[in-house]
Amino acid sequence: MSNDPGLMLEVQALYTAYADLIDEGPISEWPSLFVETALYKIVTRENLARGWDLGLMLCESRGGIEDRAYAIEHLSLTIPRRVRHLISGFALTTNADGSFAVTANFAVFETIEGRVTTTFASGRYRDIVVREADGKLRFKEKISVCDAATINNSLVYPL
Amino acid sequence: MSNDPGLMLEVQALYTAYADLIDEGPISEWPSLFVETALYKIVTRENLARGWDLGLMLCESRGGIEDRAYAIEHLSLTIPRRVRHLISGFALTTNADGSFAVTANFAVFETIEGRVTTTFASGRYRDIVVREADGKLRFKEKISVCDAATINNSLVYPL
Amino acid sequence: MSNDPGLMLEVQALYTAYADLIDEGPISEWPSLFVETALYKIVTRENLARGWDLGLMLCESRGGIEDRAYAIEHLSLTIPRRVRHLISGFALTTNADGSFAVTANFAVFETIEGRVTTTFASGRYRDIVVREADGKLRFKEKISVCDAATINNSLVYPL
Amino acid sequence: MTVHPHKWENSGTHRVPYWVYTDPEIYARELAAVFGGKSWNFVGLEAEIPNPGDYKRTAIGESSVIVVRGKEGEINVLKNQCAHRGLEVCRQDYGATRAFQCPYHQWTYRLDGALSGVPFAKGVGGHGGMPDDFDRKDHGLTKLNVTTRHGAIFASYAQDMQPLEDYLGDKMLTLFDRVFNGKPLRIVGVSRQRIPSNWKLMFENIKDPYHASLLHVFLVTFGLFRVDNPSRTEMDSTGRHSALVSRRSTNLDPNAATQEMASFREKLELKDPRLLDIVKEFSDPATVVMQTIWPNLIVQQQANTLATRQILPAGPDAFDLNWTFFGYEDDDDAMRTRRLRHANLMGPAGFVSLDDSEVMDLAQRGIHVDPEQQAVVEMGGRGREDHDHIVTETAIRAFYGYYREIMGL
Amino acid sequence: MTVHPHKWENSGTHRVPYWVYTDPEIYARELAAVFGGKSWNFVGLEAEIPNPGDYKRTAIGESSVIVVRGKEGEINVLKNQCAHRGLEVCRQDYGATRAFQCPYHQWTYRLDGALSGVPFAKGVGGHGGMPDDFDRKDHGLTKLNVTTRHGAIFASYAQDMQPLEDYLGDKMLTLFDRVFNGKPLRIVGVSRQRIPSNWKLMFENIKDPYHASLLHVFLVTFGLFRVDNPSRTEMDSTGRHSALVSRRSTNLDPNAATQEMASFREKLELKDPRLLDIVKEFSDPATVVMQTIWPNLIVQQQANTLATRQILPAGPDAFDLNWTFFGYEDDDDAMRTRRLRHANLMGPAGFVSLDDSEVMDLAQRGIHVDPEQQAVVEMGGRGREDHDHIVTETAIRAFYGYYREIMGL
Amino acid sequence: MTVHPHKWENSGTHRVPYWVYTDPEIYARELAAVFGGKSWNFVGLEAEIPNPGDYKRTAIGESSVIVVRGKEGEINVLKNQCAHRGLEVCRQDYGATRAFQCPYHQWTYRLDGALSGVPFAKGVGGHGGMPDDFDRKDHGLTKLNVTTRHGAIFASYAQDMQPLEDYLGDKMLTLFDRVFNGKPLRIVGVSRQRIPSNWKLMFENIKDPYHASLLHVFLVTFGLFRVDNPSRTEMDSTGRHSALVSRRSTNLDPNAATQEMASFREKLELKDPRLLDIVKEFSDPATVVMQTIWPNLIVQQQANTLATRQILPAGPDAFDLNWTFFGYEDDDDAMRTRRLRHANLMGPAGFVSLDDSEVMDLAQRGIHVDPEQQAVVEMGGRGREDHDHIVTETAIRAFYGYYREIMGL
């Protein structure tokens, strides 16, 4: 467990950027938080527990993440909505290769236009964060584990 | 983006005091977290997006904030309730004038006496924090942006 | 109010471990976060306000906490579920005896197998944390104050 | 749970059975007879949709409708239900568009609801398509009957409606024109509340002026409203509409009416008095006018805050209250700022209206304690005539007179 | 969704049709016939409201009521519905007051429900006011029929109730007086659960003592309860009330009954044994007495934890269970601490009762799988007589005997 | 709220009254007549429960059932309702067990539902126990009628069902066997959605192939599906089942059909093209086959993603959609990876199906705007015959033909 406040602050800033680019936008900049070869995946705890690989979203590169971001903004038919991320309980350990294994809990609230705010999902991040040449921290791997097996209708935005 | 852990801790302490004085009370001390000329405003994302200035609450000075706090405690007829703030995702930048622009996400839960706890609101803080002569950080401007356009009945306490 | 980032980070790590051992398990290791003579208690705000000592859970030693953890895992008949803790708003003060008085807000979400995620409880921690001989921080006293008087059916896991 | 349908026993309206607020059958009939019947439903202000193509989504009763300004600047109100297979064609609360296109199969409707486009109507490569006798003219969005006055928009499912002016009647029209005086309006903002009570309790709250002097400590303490202010309570000839008109008095004996008021605080002063720096803006002496217009509108003028409150029922136990705060185009900056400040009195966090939303919550819960009991509505007697004071519930009695007629109760 | 009303086919009660737990019509009739009928509903303990003016808010069936100690120390139970326009006049779960004042128009009620104040009753400056023939005496808060015994409070909508003692009958009265023995009570605390099952399943859970030896691994493992403990199952003459009485045995063959128990762990020991340091506090040999009193009370004595459990139905699919843990004024510190420790067995997180709330959740869901099926309630035969053991469901059969009578099923 | 029961006026099915999607009475009849009637309900894939004792929990209509592989490898479908007092004996979504033991009194059932254990059946120490004539044979878990084909499992409440092959009919059987070709299946994963619309709208969505070319910008943009692709729409003889079969064309004039499509983007290219690297895996030229099987199954083959979609109604206004993505045991690593990638098209976040779940939400809301209106289902005429193209709603008309028969509407 790291107890370097500066590093933890920097890591938390990455997660804040992650949430803000989804919650406040622009979603088009959200992919910039991932490394070129990043893996992004949303899984349900059920599939994880049953040993099934299916992801609700699966992106195997930043390009794939950009495709998803583009589709959300330009291709999908969606009822306008806004999501809001609350994230707490960061734990950080340093891997042999110098990358950081980071976990945290999340709760996501959804507000669909004309409706009230609801609890959309809770779950856990199991991520790998690396520092790239430009000195910036980015996600090498981000796995969002959703506690519920059932999604309330559509999963429009990343968790 | 600041990466001064001490400063961030100090700022977060201000938000903790803000939440605690609303959630645990005494609400009468809540105004002390604002500067004399502070602006406090609760707006819905809808009004913001439509370019309408209306606030659900609007206080243009600490005095106005004290009037609100007094009314909540002594003048309004309310069904007894308690709110609970969860706040995460702090981002801090320093403005030219040395003040700090701070954003964060919030979720507020409401528990009305005799009823169960519900998700009351989610949203975003868009604030300006300054350090005053006494060395304390205070809100110069606090804008709580509520994600939902519809409030679940009464908005008794500040968000 | 402490403004030692290193200490605050260490304290928050204790709370993260607390939440993770409940949310992700193994619950059998959860008692290791408490000192031998620890007091663990879940109370409702109602009982607190009415001056009644009743706890929804009451453990007067680490042994008692281990009994509770064992019962949850091996003795109780429960419908499988997962809880998820979000914790924010840490405030830390140092007591005369060198122990730390820590408060924070929590929200707990529940996901019962085959059902959707719901807001289970919100409330407040009123704790005493101490550093033991092995240099580790542990709970000497942990009081979880639940905002609602009514529990949504069963309180299986600690708050 | 009603084993046999409810019957309103007594002949008068000074007793109101509580099941009119709880019975699902009664509520279903209200949707048809009150909101779906011969009534002018308020749907918004022209200033919300100033330009051709501007639209807003709202509802009449529980039915979603689109209010849109047409190419020629006229206003159309359309049922938000695709003529093909029923989708809400409009999925936003507001916006601007050239046409409404249903996302499912892209049937496209003009701003007047006429069906202008049906993809593949003639098939593709000789395959499929709509039947030859399919006529787009028969498949537009249902258009409601619309009328406007001085910037306020009303719609009705009934085509044979009397003119709004006759619908309001002289007395109510005069008061309506007091605020809607023809000057261009300016939107200050909207707020929306989901209130857990029956929609009729919102009307009763306004039609019962005397509660204000007892419930609203804030109002009374700062002399914005007192039962001993010179005032009157008026209805139209049918009793469905009503108005409270009151004048703020300069120096009243603080002990007169307020002595009956539990929580009166004489000494109170605002730390930021700008909240109540009020200027006279209407020619008449009235300082407060609260008008209720059947079946879903409240027009509020209190201090310098002007607002419409639209009532949208949501089952017997809840309704949405949509507030639209407004001013006039020619408001100067001081007045614009003033209206924003005075808005603190109203809405879900209003120093005044907060008391009302809480009270309505308590009312619906209390009514459920025993729906076979009845309200005692006898302040100011048992009649339904106008009064030159506000120590009366006459407007509520008048309201239920018309209600019983419409509902056949 | 029931197209035609349900009918209970067989004549006995050893088969219970599942629609009694799901049908909204049945539930509506229960509110009237069971809770609103000739029954003494438990509403609390005197110790909760020791002084004049002390009150608590609770409910009978789904109807909110106020339980308040009057000026002379007497106890009043009042419908929580303002006589004016229906508000819940009491909006707090508990408190102390001199009078109940409705916030809306400040009608004020004395602690006995009598209407003592009506603002502006005579009008203001000659304007308005209530009709001359308006008599405050006719407009108080509805007062229920109340009785108490040794600190327990019961109320009824029926005025012509038999005395509580006769209502309980000798056998039940004796057991009731065992815990409510006249010694002043001391409140330890309350806990409240919203349980997602029909209210009758809570009674069945207690009236079925044998489940304890199978479901409650904790109980059995620590010998707090075993099916082979000397025990008996008793009812009053009507079958509506019942009691399980059991005695903890010193050394029983662990293989006797427990062998049938899937998850028995002989070796288990508590790391903190104080949880179960039990002292004998009643003169008789019984160590566990669980009594159910029609229509909404369970009296629990298990180890040194004493509690009332009040049942508040909330629709066919849910009920609130309000636990009030108590002791005696003369408990010494050791006993006070002990009661707090033993409370770990009960409530929403109880080492024992947690199993029950989970099981009731599963029961209601399972029942919905096919409401046209029926429960098989034949353990210990098909009769409804007392048994000198607990390997029986006789108390459930007796309960439904009385239930069918009351419900006309 | 329906005062008198609804009646389907016109004789055809080219107009569908909206109350079939909203009326609770209609819904209740559907549970009995459609899901509880003479239908083969899909309940899962054998590959989900490969070994004896493996089980999953699912539902037919709203009724929870257990699908479990028995000792001999056979498959049993059991009502999830304890024969004693009704608990859900299975409280997990999946698992493996030797027997099902109800937690309440530990009645134990074999994997075929037979009741194998009843604790204390003979009493304890001569006390209590079940009546002598109690026969465990009469108290098992209700066993449903089960059939399987090539790894797919179906169950029915009706015992006198025709064989699945006849139930499907030749045309549908051939297409069913195309994907379920007898090769061992491999589960890729499951996803579950709670969709806020009536269950029938899910079938309409699939039975209406032409929406895809208009709604799904993603599909069309990348040429995965176009209305001008060679395709056909087929039904079985009853009209209850249907299939869309389409072939992806190499070079089509982009302006042909797409010109009618509002949001077509010709130039678009994926940054990570692996998402759509598709390989041909079936012998026939078809690239998309979407089959709907009465009353609750959709079989999807799109690109290299194969899935069953099970429909579980949850009241008139909602249903759960359970997706099971699968492949074949003999898939090589490349294909396994490919199926995971293509799964991005489907499920709650699917590049394609996301549009559909949003549209269904809008449909249910729009339908509620006026349930007395009706859908116009006339694309491709008013008949119910097969079409050698997909510019048609014929499969919807055919569906409602059978639906009216079954429902007696």
Ligand code: FES
């Ligand atoms: S439903 Fe609107 S176009 Fe088909």
Ligand code: FES
């Ligand atoms: S409603 Fe209680 S005083 Fe008017």
Ligand code: FES
């Ligand atoms: S209810 Fe299943 S064993 Fe008793």
Ligand SMILES: [Fe+3]
């Ligand atoms: Fe008011």
Ligand SMILES: [Fe+3]
């Ligand atoms: Fe039990």
Ligand SMILES: [Fe+3]
């Ligand atoms: Fe589609």
